[in-house]
Amino acid sequence: MEIKTDILLGDSKEKLKLIPDDTIDLIVTSPPYADQRLGTYGGIPHDKYVEWFLPISKQLLRVLKPTGTFILNIKEKVVEGERSTYVMELILAMRKQGWLWTEEFIWHKKNSYPGKWPNRFRDSWERLLQFNKERKFHMYQEAVMVPMGDWAKTRLKKLSDTDKIRDNSKVGSGFGKNISNWVEREMAYPTNVLHLATECNNKNHSAAFPEELPEWFIKLFTKENDTVLDPFMGSGTTLFVANRMRRNSIGIDNVAEYYNMVKNQLQPVELYLLEPKEKYGKTKRPGRNSVR
Numbered sequence: 181m182e183i184k185t186d187i188l189l190g191d192s193k194e195k196l197k198l199i200p201d202d203t204i205d206l207i208v209t210s211p212p213y214a215d216q217r218l219g220t221y222g223g224i225p226h227d228k229y230v231e232w233f234l235p236i237s238k239q240l241l242r243v244l245k246p247t248g249t250f251i252l253n254i255k256e257k258v259v260e261g262e263r264s265t266y267v268m269e270l271i272l273a274m275r276k277q278g279w280l281w282t283e284e285f286i287w288h289k290k291n292s293y294p295g296k297w298p299n300r301f302r303d304s305w306e307r308l309l310q311f312n313k314e315r316k317f318h319m320y321q322e323a324v325m326v327p328m329g330d331w332a333k334t335r336l337k338k339l340s341d342t343d344k345i346r347d348n349s350k351v352g353s354g355f356g357k358n359i360s361n362w363v364e365r366e367m368a369y370p371t372n373v374l375h376l377a378t379e380c381n382n383k384n385h386s387a388a389f390p391e392e393l394p395e396w397f398i399k400l401f402t403k404e405n406d407t408v409l410d411p412f413m414g415s416g417t418t419l420f421v422a423n424r425m426r427r428n429s430i431g432i433d434n435v436a437e438y439y440n441m442v443k444n445q446l447q448p449v450e451l452y453l454l455e456p457k458e459k460y461g462k463t464k465r466p467g468r469n470s471v472r
Contacts, residue, residue, distance in 0.1 A: 181405050185423055185446055186430040189439040192411040195432045196239035204243045204430070205318070205406035208394045208418050210253035211236075226257060226264040230273050236411065237274055243409070247318045249401040250279070250311040253287070253393075261299065267307065274311060282317075283310035283372065287393065291377040308374070308397075323399040325367040389417040398425055416442035 413431030
């Protein structure tokens, strides 16, 4: 089956309206953080961020399939010596909008260099918030399993009697694990902390994803021929990874430089520029740029 990549130039809030309801399997994106990227995205003030983002998340809720997932990479900033609450306010507002806040992943930046301010140290992590439309969504956990590691060689070498049953937890949190189930296993499920280096080559973009970041979520929440959306595509990392993994993809950005860069670098992938069907009909699609 042919894999397609669609790219659109313009405001996400408006361009998302071109995408039909319930058609996206996974949204992975990193919108501009509050008061950042002033020259390209306007530098949305932290106290106006929720108001700015909600019309966009409303469209994302519409286009996402009921079985789909939305991964939002976002980070609080410091304002007058304390952390801004705009991320927490956004989570609460999106829940009222109809989203389910189902999980939170942490991206630990392995190569973050140290730094010190009068009252804090440098951040070496960012949030990856998971939102869904329904409680039952597609999730392929086996696709992201990791090797057991050396810890298993010593931990599983000598098992006590309690290791061989689902014993009551010592902290009263319920039943513990049957440790003996892990004997002879070579792979384990990961935690919700992703240890990934930042993108050293910034690809002419101020905040490029490392490819491993969208790749991990694409593995976890999609299968081949599914559709991945990045409404703030920037340098197009999500689109490149999705295409390599044989997923359809759609990218949106309001910066012509990024749009043209992604369009050129995606060649010889076949590109379609989305247009309203009701305007052009089913047989004629002006603006189509087919590169084989």
